[in-house]
Amino acid sequence: MKLIKTTLATGIAAALALGVAGQANASVYASSSLQIRDFKVDITAPFKTNPIQSFEFNLTNTATLNGLNAVQSGNCSGDLTLNNCGGTPSLDAAPANAPGGSILRANNDFSFFGPGANTYANSDSVIDTSELGNGVPSSTRQIAESELQGTGNAASNAEIKSNTGFKFVFLVAGGTASLKLSFEADPSLYAEINQLAFTSGAAQANLNASFSLTKNDGSAEINWTPNGNSNNDCDVDGPITVTCVEDNDNIDLNRNVTVTSNPATVSYSRTAGWSLMGITVAGLEEGEWSLAFNAVTSSSVRTVPEPSALALLGIAIAGMGAVSRRRKLA
Numbered sequence: 404m405k406l407i408k409t410t411l412a413t414g415i416a417a418a419l420a421l422g423v424a425g426q427a428n429a430s431v432y433a434s435s436s437l438q439i440r441d442f443k444v445d446i447t448a449p450f451k452t453n454p455i456q457s458f459e460f461n462l463t464n465t466a467t468l469n470g471l472n473a474v475q476s477g478n479c480s481g482d483l484t485l486n487n488c489g490g491t492p493s494l495d496a497a498p499a500n501a502p503g504g505s506i507l508r509a510n511n512d513f514s515f516f517g518p519g520a521n522t523y524a525n526s527d528s529v530i531d532t533s534e535l536g537n538g539v540p541s542s543t544r545q546i547a548e549s550e551l552q553g554t555g556n557a558a559s560n561a562e563i564k565s566n567t568g569f570k571f572v573f574l575v576a577g578g579t580a581s582l583k584l585s586f587e588a589d590p591s592l593y594a595e596i597n598q599l600a601f602t603s604g605a606a607q608a609n610l611n612a613s614f615s616l617t618k619n620d621g622s623a624e625i626n627w628t629p630n631g632n633s634n635n636d637c638d639v640d641g642p643i644t645v646t647c648v649e650d651n652d653n654i655d656l657n658r659n660v661t662v663t664s665n666p667a668t669v670s671y672s673r674t675a676g677w678s679l680m681g682i683t684v685a686g687l688e689e690g691e692w693s694l695a696f697n698a699v700t701s702s703s704v705r706t707v708p709e710p711s712a713l714a715l716l717g718i719a720i721a722g723m724g725a726v727s728r729r730r731k732l733a
Contacts (some may be wrong), residue, residue, distance in 0.1 A: 406470050410584065416483075419621060423655075424503070427511030428550055429594070430517075430519070430550060430551070430596075430597050430598065431522065431550065431551045431595075431596050431604050431605075431704040431705070431706055432516070432517045432518035432519075432549070432550040432551075432593075432595045432596075432597075432606055432704060433548070433549055433550075433593065433594045433607055433608040433702035433703060433704050434515055434546070434547065434548040434549075434591070434592075434593045434594075434608055434702050435546070435547050435548075435590075435591065435592050435593075435608040435609055435610050435700035435702050436513060436515075436544075436545065436546040436547070436548075436590070436591045437543075437544075437545055437588065437589070437590045437610060437612065437656070437698055437700050438513070438542075438543070438544045438545075438588070438589040438692065439541070439543045439544075439586050439587070439588050439589075439592075439698075440533065440540070440542040440586065440587050440589075440677070441540045441542070441585070441586055441587050442540050442541035442542065442543075442584075442585075442586035443534060443540050443541075443583075443584070443585050443586065444534060444582065444583070444584055444694065445582070445583040445585075445593075446580060446581070446582050446583075447580050447581045449657060450582035455483060456482060456691070457480070457481070457482045458480065458481070458486070458488075458533070459478070459479075459480040459496040460478060460479050460480065460488060460493065460530055460533070460549045461476070461477075461478045462476060462477045462478070462494055462495075462496035462518065462528045462529070462530070463475075463476040463496070463528075463727055464476065464496050464497070464498060464499035464526040464527055464528055465499050465526060466504075466524040466526050466547075466549070466714075467498040467501055467524055467618050468502060468503055468504055468522070468523065468524040468549070469503060471501055471502040471503055472501065472502075473499040473500055473501050473502065473525075474499060475496050475497040475498065475499045477494055477495060477496035478494070479493075479494050490604075491531065491532065491569070491631055492511075492529050492530055492531045492532070492558055493530045493532060493533040494529070494530040494533075495511070495529045495530075496508070496527070496528055496529070497510070497527075498510055498525060498526065498527035499525060499526050499527070500523070500524075500525045500588060501523065501524040501525065503522075504521075504522065504524060504650075505522050505523055506521050506525070507523075507525070508525040508526070508548075511527065512527065513527065513545075513546045513669050514613070515546075515548065515552060515593075515725055516548060516550075516593075517548065518550060518595050519550070520549055520552060521552065522551055522552045522553075523548075523549065523550055524548075524549040524550075524702075524722040525547075525549075526545075526547040526548070526700075527545070527546055528543070528544065528545035528546075528594050529543065529544050529545075530542075530543050531543065541585075541586075542557075543698070545698065545700050547608075547647075547700045547701050547702045548702055549703065549704050550704065551700045551704050551705070551706055553706075578686035578689075579644060579685070579686045579687055579688055580687045581683060581684060581685040581686070581687060581693070582683070582684045582709065583650075583681070583682075583683045583684075584614065584682050584683075584684075584689060584691075584694075585650065585651070585679070585680070586680055586681065587677040587678065587679055587680065588612075588629075588654060588656060588677070588678055588680050589672075589675075589677050589678070590654060590655075590671070590672050591670075591672055591673040592608040592609075592610055592655060592658060592659075592660045592670060592671040592672070592673070593608055593660070593668075593669075593670040593671075594606040594607055594608050594668070594669050594670070594702075595661050595662065595667070595668040595669075596662050596663070596664065596665045596667050597665070597666045597668075598665050598666070598706075601665035601706075602707060603663070603706075603707050604606070604663070604665075604704070604705050604706035604707060605661060605662070605663045605703075605704070605705055606661070606662050606702075606703075606704045607656075607659065607660070607661040607662075607702070607703050607704075608659070608661075608701070608702050609659045609699070609701045609703075610656060610657065610658050610659075610698075610699070610700055611628075611656075611657050611697075611698070611699045611701070611726055612628070612656035612696075612697070612698040612699075613626065613627065613628045613655060613657070613696075613697050613698075614626070614627040614628075614682070614695070614696050614697075615627075615694070615695045615696050615697075616684055616693070616695075617682040617690060617692065617693050617695070617714055618641070618687075618688070618690050618691070618692050619690065619691040619692065619693060620690060620691075622641055622642070622690075623639075623640065623641025623642060623645055623687075623688070624639075624640045624641060625637065625638070625639050625640075625645065625647050625684055626638050626640075627643075627647065627649075627682050628656075628657050629649075629652045629654075629655070629656045629657070629680055630655050630656070630657055630658075630679075631652055631653060631655035631656070632652065632655075635647075635648065635649050636649065636652060637649055637682050637684075642686070642688065644686035644687070644688065645684065645686040645687065645688075646684070646686055647683070647684045647685075648682065648683050648685075649681070649682050650682060650683055651679040651680050651681045652680060653678040653679055653680065654672060654675070654678035654680070654708055655671070655672075656680070656698075658671055
């Protein structure tokens, strides 16, 4: 009987300890967003026809929370006279809200919800306007945000993709032409761990944006991944006549921030405002060319159980097993 009482006391103590651990605030949070406005593409003459021949827009919003997923997407394409886009916005994908989250993101709500006292993962994206020969500059918005509370095994992720968000095919009639791309960008990255009881985990926010200009016969390719530094981040693979120069690269659009200790906070340009970006590509030879823009904002957070909590759980289970065996022997 004494053994049974001792074992029960141990099991109860372990359960109480687990209850206290479960009440501890264990917020792990990450967010990433990118807004682009006044996106313009200027191409010099001569042209055989209107330089914008076709376009294709794609959006994908995903969110994952504790193994449960949500995916929302949208796409449209065509030419200047016949397409299935149109209207304002040019393309809108529904927000992705992972099942089980305590916060649901409404469509085209690009505000930040955390960090706070919630558990969720969500994302959204939209192409508000598009420059399709109508004199209206392009603009886009996208966000990914996730947060966890409490200890234990948990994970969340929100990722947005705008693949070939702008794809223009144009013709150079003879000699060479040049293309000037300019826009303003407002990125934001934030990661934070702020727990009362913490053993291990991580919060990470990511942003990746790139531009490519490719000759459709494969003879030339220009890639630009703006990193907000004084180096020329524009690479040319093709004839020596083709050159690419950064006109403005005032903020990093390819950056990751991560924290793994408690407490810890790291951010990048969350309140910096708009920054001017742009390149000039010269020496484009006659033929068809395609311009593509791709941007991904993503966030991920995770925590793992405290070893002390796992040990107490093991003691409690063992204690209950001993009680069961004792009763059978009796």
